[in-house]
Amino acid sequence: MSNIFDLVKRYPWLPSLKKYSYIDSKDDPYEYLLELFSKYPNGEIQERVFKFFRAAFENIEYLSGHKNDDLNIYLYLILRILLYILDNKPISNRIANLYSKITNNELLKEADATVYEICQDLNLKIKYYQPPINYGINISKDQKQILETNFRIHYADYLKLAANLRDEYRKLVNNALSEGYVFIQKRSLIRLIQEYVRRKFLNNEDDEGKSSNKFKKNLLKIQEFKEIYDNILSHWELKKEEFEYNFEISFKKGSNISKDFPPCIKDILLKAEEGQNLTHIERLFITFFLNALDYPEDEIINVFSTMPDFDKKKTEYQINFAKRKGYIPHSCATLKSLNLCMAVKYNDQICLEGYFSKKLDTKKTLAHPLFYIQLKQYRGSKKIKKLED
Amino acid sequence: MSEKNYLKRVFQAYYKEKREEIPIITKLEKREFGFIPWDKEIMNRHICFKFTEDLKQYLINESPKHVYSSGASYLQPDNLDMDKKGYQGCDLIIDIDVDHFYTPCKDVHDTWYCKECGKTGKGIVKKCTKCNSIKTKSLSWICEDCLKIAKNEVFKLINNFLVPDFGIKDKEIKIAFSGHRGYHLKIENKKIRTLLSEERREIADYLTGENISFEILGLRQDRSNILGLLKENIGWSQKIIKKIEEILTTYTNQEIELLLLRYGLNRNIVKSFINSKRDFQQIISNSKQNIWNLEGFGIKTWEKFLFGIVDDIGAEIDGPVTIDIHRLIRYPGSLHGKTGFKTQEINHDELDDFNPLNENNERLDPIVFKSKENIHKLQIIEHDVPETRIKGKKYGPYKKGDIIEVPHHIAVFLLCREVAKLS
Numbered sequence: 055m056s057n058i059f060d061l062v063k064r065y066p067w068l069p070s071l072k073k074y075s076y077i078d079s080k081d082d083p084y085e086y087l088l089e090l091f092s093k094y095p096n097g098e099i100q101e102r103v104f105k106f107f108r109a110a111f112e113n114i115e116y117l118s119g120h121k122n123d124d125l126n127i128y129l130y131l132i133l134r135i136l137l138y139i140l141d142n143k144p145i146s147n148r149i150a151n152l153y154s155k156i157t158n159n160e161l162l163k164e165a166d167a168t169v170y171e172i173c174q175d176l177n178l179k180i181k182y183y184q185p186p187i188n189y190g191i192n193i194s195k196d197q198k199q200i201l202e203t204n205f206r207i208h209y210a211d212y213l214k215l216a217a218n219l220r221d222e223y224r225k226l227v228n229n230a231l232s233e234g235y236v237f238i239q240k241r242s243l244i245r246l247i248q249e250y251v252r253r254k255f256l257n258n259e260d261d262e263g264k265s266s267n268k269f270k271k272n273l274l275k276i277q278e279f280k281e282i283y284d285n286i287l288s289h290w291e292l293k294k295e296e297f298e299y300n301f302e303i304s305f306k307k308g309s310n311i312s313k314d315f316p317p318c319i320k321d322i323l324l325k326a327e328e329g330q331n332l333t334h335i336e337r338l339f340i341t342f343f344l345n346a347l348d349y350p351e352d353e354i355i356n357v358f359s360t361m362p363d364f365d366k367k368k369t370e371y372q373i374n375f376a377k378r379k380g381y382i383p384h385s386c387a388t389l390k391s392l393n394l395c396m397a398v399k400y401n402d403q404i405c406l407e408g409y410f411s412k413k414l415d416t417k418k419t420l421a422h423p424l425f426y427i428q429l430k431q432y433r434g435s436k437k438i439k440k441l442e443d
Numbered sequence: 444m445s446e447k448n449y450l451k452r453v454f455q456a457y458y459k460e461k462r463e464e465i466p467i468i469t470k471l472e473k474r475e476f477g478f479i480p481w482d483k484e485i486m487n488r489h490i491c492f493k494f495t496e497d498l499k500q501y502l503i504n505e506s507p508k509h510v511y512s513s514g515a516s517y518l519q520p521d522n523l524d525m526d527k528k529g530y531q532g533c534d535l536i537i538d539i540d541v542d543h544f545y546t547p548c549k550d551v552h553d554t555w556y557c558k559e560c561g562k563t564g565k566g567i568v569k570k571c572t573k574c575n576s577i578k579t580k581s582l583s584w585i586c587e588d589c590l591k592i593a594k595n596e597v598f599k600l601i602n603n604f605l606v607p608d609f610g611i612k613d614k615e616i617k618i619a620f621s622g623h624r625g626y627h628l629k630i631e632n633k634k635i636r637t638l639l640s641e642e643r644r645e646i647a648d649y650l651t652g653e654n655i656s657f658e659i660l661g662l663r664q665d666r667s668n669i670l671g672l673l674k675e676n677i678g679w680s681q682k683i684i685k686k687i688e689e690i691l692t693t694y695t696n697q698e699i700e701l702l703l704l705r706y707g708l709n710r711n712i713v714k715s716f717i718n719s720k721r722d723f724q725q726i727i728s729n730s731k732q733n734i735w736n737l738e739g740f741g742i743k744t745w746e747k748f749l750f751g752i753v754d755d756i757g758a759e760i761d762g763p764v765t766i767d768i769h770r771l772i773r774y775p776g777s778l779h780g781k782t783g784f785k786t787q788e789i790n791h792d793e794l795d796d797f798n799p800l801n802e803n804n805e806r807l808d809p810i811v812f813k814s815k816e817n818i819h820k821l822q823i824i825e826h827d828v829p830e831t832r833i834k835g836k837k838y839g840p841y842k843k844g845d846i847i848e849v850p851h852h853i854a855v856f857l858l859c860r861e862v863a864k865l866s
Contacts, residue, residue, distance in 0.1 A: 190673065191730060217641045217644075227679060228678075228679070233608075235610070393641045
């Protein structure tokens with residue numbers, strides 16, 4: 055069993071952080087930061103915070119020399135304060151992504167019992183077994199492997215963390231569920247904790263909406279803090295340019311058809327625009343979709359340029375590979391099954407209600423997102439014709 | 444007096460008389476209510492009641508055609524803006540309605556007629572069998588058989604999924620006969636209340652087997668072999684193998700043939716399956732091997748076979764109802780405007796004996812307008828009205844223009860179904 059304070063030092067996002075009065079909701083952040091910088095006058099805080107941002111902007115997914123000391127807690131708190139006042143979704147997504155990935159790597163080194171303690175602290179309903187329990191077998195090439203695990207997680211907690219990851223193998227229907235608990239391997243459980251941590255960084259945005267200017271101005275009066283803030287912004291400006299950050303999807307034989315995109319595509323593009331880390335399936339779908347519309351390679355690469363793990367060469371290769379293979383975008387039914395259908399979220403009448411087919415004299419539902427564009431364009435051309443008439 | 448006014452008065456009299464018996468749901472003051480009046484087919488929603496007496500008085504005063512309340516609770520249930528209602532969580536709602544799946548009795552009691560050529564027929568059709576016009580009007584009916592099928596789906600849902608897999612306790616499950624063609628289940632559990640739509644979709648998929656991946660469950664091609672699923676694997680694999688075992692051990696060859704043809708397998712493949720029945724039975728009962736090499740069966744055929752099995756195992760639920768956290772459901776104890784039957788709550792242990800169209804237990808009887816003396820004269824206004832069997836007595840079938848004399852509960856039923864008018 056670990057000392058909970060040790061755990062909090064390693065994982066400051068744990069709810070138990072509150073017990074150690076590193077920060078209290080009643081604390082004035084200004085006073086708090088002032089005291090903190092005076093406690094560490096040698097610039098160590100600035101260096102570690104900036105190292106973090108630099109790594110995030112460079113798409114590095116690990117940090118060398120990561121320390122689990124007292125300062126690790128302050129680093130976490132300052133990162134969250136900074137993201138709040140920066141109020142920049144692409145930056146928040148990059149930091150959330152990097153921080154959660156580092157957490158994942160750290161957690162993988164932990165003993166099973168420690169992972170269990172962490173889950174308890176997170177108020178996840180977990181059953182921990184020592185020795186592990188069996189939940190099936192896997193036979194491959196005459197090799198029989200017993201499937202066993204130390205962990206079972208309540209399906210409600212599982213769904214809250216896994217439903218958005220959208221991997222087919224994480225779907226509840228494809229998992230071992232019994233008596234309200236999903237049998238889960240340590241690695242998969244840690245992946246869920248990673249998701250918890252990632253969201254924790256993004257929840258900042260939901261607190262009060264846009265950060266208050268007064269709050270920001272006040273904090274920027276602290277010289278050390280201002281130094282970090284300015285440094286981050288100037289570095290980000292450079293990076294933005296380096297990525298040739300351009301999010302206009304405007305190509306289609308000279309005309310802009312992005313206004314005709316179905317909600318499922320709009321939603322992914324919006325996420326990408328905000329620098330959110332798209333899931334594997336979202337990346338495939340958007341690539342197949344834009345390929346099917348003959349978008350130029352550069353335009354598609356641009357979509358991915360905001361990803362926290364963007365690699366231009368890899369992206370280029372994957373787009374071309376998909377094109378060569380002629381992969382077609384997923385159908386509406388598949389998108390629904392993968393929770394990628396956004397008809398309800400966007401209250402899109404075409405997707406929700408279908409369209410009227412003159413030929414069949416009946417209402418039909420949409421089966422494919424590509425058809426959505428055709429339909430929109432057909433309706434658009436009709437309108438223009440009417441105007442011309 | 445118009446039929447609608449008449450029915451409104453009948454409903455009003457009921458609510459007045461049964462005022463004290465109207466059940467009160469949990470968190471009543473935090474639920475949104477919706478009502479469909481008799482005079483127009485629109486729902487008045489965003490209504491809330493602070494006190495139970497207010498709801499009862501509303502039912503007596505307005506006596507709506509349909510009464511609904513939300514599965515969700517809100518800080519301000521009457522706020523017109525959904526985003527400002529202050530959503531606090533939602534019970535898990537599961538709707539089983541025979542409208543959404545095929546039952547053989549529909550071929551007997553559901554009717555249709557073509558508005559173009561006047562042809563009439565039985566069952567469900569997409570277009571007229573004579574002139575191919577899609578301008579057909581269909582009339583779906585109810586019988587003890589289809590309601591029994593719906594009830595079996597409730598048992599399947601509770602006994603095969605909710606209790607063993609989801610660990611939901613019996614006392615958390617509230618079952619209600621909808622008052623027409625099915626049942627509602629409401630699961631009141633603190634943890635479930637926090638789940639969002641996407642998370643509920645995963646539950647709906649689990650209950651139906653939608654979007655299952657046989658590849659993830661183990662079905663794959665390994666060189667010249669096809670590797671299948673294993674009974675030892677908890678979850679859907681186990682359910683599938685148990686179902687296959689049941690088919691292989693309890694079905695006759697003829698029944699297997701019909702089943703596999705229904706799954707879409709061709710006759711030669713069905714024949715091959717029946718010939719290899721014993722071998723296959725041995726394979727799936729042996730945990731040491733999972734080689735599913737049967738003549739004519741490739742991965743695609745196995746998938747087709749397994750999709751058929753999954754379809755039979757899964758519960759017939761109306762998915763969108765489960766997923767939608769702002770959905771309103773019929774209020775227990777209220778009257779259904781399409782039948783005049785009561786939305787009746789039933790305990791799990793009472794469900795087996797429950798027969799909505801001929802219930803002996805007065806407390807559970809959804810047919811509330813029974814009267815032997817009160818006879819009504821009605822005129823049939825629908826082309827073909829199927830036979831109705833209620834309380835063990837047969838009424839109909841009727842043809843358009845028939846003048847009939849029926850007891851009160853049948854009159855209310857036929858008027859609510861809008862197939863007759865007061866004569």
